[in-house]
Amino acid sequence: MKILGISAFYHDSAAAIIQDGVIVAAAQEERFSRIKNDPGFPSKAVEFCLHYSGIRLSELDAIAFYDKPFLKFERLLETYYSFAPSGLGSFLQAMPVWIKEKLFLKKILYRELGKLGPLDKRKVPLLFPEHHLSHAASAYYPSGFEDAAILTLDGVGEWATMSLCRGSGKDITILKQLDFPHSLGLLYSAFTYYCGFAVNSGEYKLMGLAPYGNRDGADCRRMVEIIKTKLVTIKEDGSIFLHQENFGYATGDRMVKDRVWQQLFGFPRRTEDGPLDQRYCDMALAVQEVTEEVVMRLARELKELTGCENLCMAGGVALNCVANGKLDSAELFKQMFIQPAAGDAGGALGAALAAQYIYFGKERRVEFPDAMHGSLLGPEYGETDILPVARKYNYPHRMFSDPAELTTATAKLIADGNIVGWFQGRSEFGPRALGARSILADARSPEMQKKLNLSIKMREGFRPFAPAVLAEEAGKYFELTSSSPYMLLVKEVKRSRQIPVPADFEGRGWADKLYLMKSDIPAVTHVDYSARIQTVDKRTNPLFWQLLRNLEAETGYGVVVNTSFNVRDEPIVNSPEDAFRCFGQTQIDYLVIGNYIFGKKEYIVQSDT
Known part of the structure; x- marks a missing residue:
């Protein structure tokens, strides 16, 4: 069975191809286009995957896209309705793109794929697993585990922003889910924005800046308190509630309400090239500490729900390797596997694997220590x-x-x-x-x-x-x-x-x-x-x-x-x-x-x- 997976149209587009459950090739479009975090249709990545595998488009058994566009559209409409009249300008800007293009994503995908070779739509179905299922599949199926707890964390997919799942054999069961606008990933991205880094690409900079904060200093402790009382409520099971009166991402084009945050924290948002002083270091450390607390609570809840000894992780927040290291040290689970392409690029691989094992119901292949082959899945040159x-x-x-x-x-x-x-x-x-x-x-x-x-x-x-x-x-x-x-x-x-x-x-x-x-x-x-x-x-x-x-x-x-x-x-x-x-x-x-x-x-x- 030959399945092509695709992620595209948000950021970090990618393609992956599997054959009888074996990961043959996977690559991000940015490596070919030379556009950082390229969001466009991954034509060059798809072309590479097909060429490397020796498979023609017409020979595929299915093509899987990493999320469900209609569910995402539903979320946008309900969100704008809930916050109306706030966000009217953003609504008027977003809707024409959706109505003209994104609602007809199947047509766009077939059109772009058709440029790469002949494709019979009647013989090659186009599948749309949910975003967080794609993330979960990208981590669980390549892991060497027969049974595992699965934690996915990101900004937002269609509705879900985090999910607690269990993988057993070829099946994945979603146990709990947190929905937009409450999101650990978006909370972290809000601080990425306020500290002057680019959202969806600068989060690792914030993580690298955090250790320069003064952990026991009064300013850092004050910021942790502000985050946990004014911005987010953290529940015992790790679920969170973000107080939307302080954020702008739900209906606007900015992550936070700058004036509100300046009043809360006592200093303005840093511009991209602005001076970097101790306040931003302390802020980075404060949100990193909160993130680690949430991740740890979620892991404990997942352990309680599943009793599993193994943990798989994916989603953009799974790239927070400081939190991962502390989770590993806590020894809640005997073994951990984190998808190396944990962000949206990995969703292409997860979509293909979900099609293989969930849609087609094929028996699962388990490779030790994992099936990612060192994540060395892209082009090679002689x-x-x-x-x-x-x-x-x-x-x-x-x-x-x-x-x-x-x-x-x-x-x-x-x-x-x-x-x-x-x-x-x-x-x-x-x-x-x-x-x-x-x-x-x-x-x-x-x-x-x-x-x-x-x-x-x-x-x-x-x-x-x-x-x-x-x-x-x-x-x-x-x-x-x-x-x-x-x-x-x-x-x-x-x-x-x-x-x-x-x-x-x-x-x-x-x-x-x-x-x-x-x-x-x-x-x-x-x-x-x-x-x-x-x-x-x-x-x-x-x-x-x-x-x-x-x-x-x-x-x-x-x-x-x-x-x-x-x-x-x-x-x-x-x-x-x-x-x-x-x-x-x-x-x-x-x-x-x-x-x-x-x-x-x-x-x-x-x-x-």
Whole structure:
């Protein structure tokens, strides 16, 4: 059975294809279009999935779209009606688009798909699972669990904003659901907006800013109290009630009512390029604490409802790896699986899997440890793709016929303080670089975080970098007892590796906390001694694993800085052309692509060819 899944028309469009329950390919449209969070129809992603799988459109058994547009339209109408006359302007702006286009989504989908090849609508049904079912399916079915509790959290789908489910065999049962406008995801996005970051893409910046807040300071404690008394009521089971008189997202084009929030908190919304002071750090920490409390309560409720030992998570809030790390440490569940493409992109995969197991009722395939294949599900490129681009850019290079020699040479470059662009195999599905399209650097370097942020990534200096570590060695560096293959858990650096901060540390401004040495792996140690960890397994990514082994032999450390191969406001590189362009425009020292190392320093021109 061959099923194509699609997510589109909101943000982060994607396509995925499965065959007899096996995930064959999945990719986000942004990687091809080079438009960050591209919301359009994922024609290039669909084309890639079909080409890679060797399946024609006409051979598909079904096409699944990740939500139900009519339910979403119903929610919009009921919301505007409930808040009338407030939101009239927004209503008049939104309705023509819906009436002319979105209500006829089936027609649009068939039209766009028809551009890619012949398609008989009578033989290939178009299915529409609900948004949160797609999220739940994206997490449960690829997990290695026969039975699991499932928690999905995001901004909003059609009506649902969070769901508590149970997966058993091939079935998913929804146990509880919270509906719009009450949403943990939208609460977090409201603070993303107020702190001057872009909604639906800047939430990870807010999470990275939070540790710069003064946890025990009066301002942070005051903000937590304001959130929990004026903005949101948190119930024992983790459900929440957002006080809509303080928000604008239900019927307007802004997340919050700026004047109301300025009165509540005592300071204005930060503009995108405005100064970042301690107030916004404390605010980020306050909403992060509230988020963690809600997630923990939901997990306890889910445990009580299901009695399951395993937990699956998806939805945009599942990318909050700080909350995930604390949930993991609480040991409510023995094992956790978080969908690496937890946001809307993963909905494409979930829709296809829901069609396979729920609509068609096929027996479920269970793969261990999971069926995501390291999330390395995108395009791959061979020498015939690389060499024409290499000739175009004409950088000095060396070819290695032996992968062991390639990883040894790369490890030596990293150990010598160089920054390396690493482009190998199939690209990652999801927002994280996992050792296929990565920028790598020495975790031991005190200067590396600053250099990477300002000279390579061209982004805010407060943002941390993640470590990739040999799975079997992770416990030597981090307070981690489980695995974290998809960089979705935050844990502390090992206490024995931490360097005490000065006595006046908490009273300092965030900028004064930035570049203090906090451990013997400072480039991957955040201001609160935390790290967003990727454990690298030999079975999943053998070449990347071997590189880390060689780096350990070279330096004594089997850990490396691993950040996405891109610059600010651009998608992660996808093709050799993308990689060479990014390499040339930044201060990356070397590009390792396929069997070649390209350099900007002359001594690399020792060639075997």
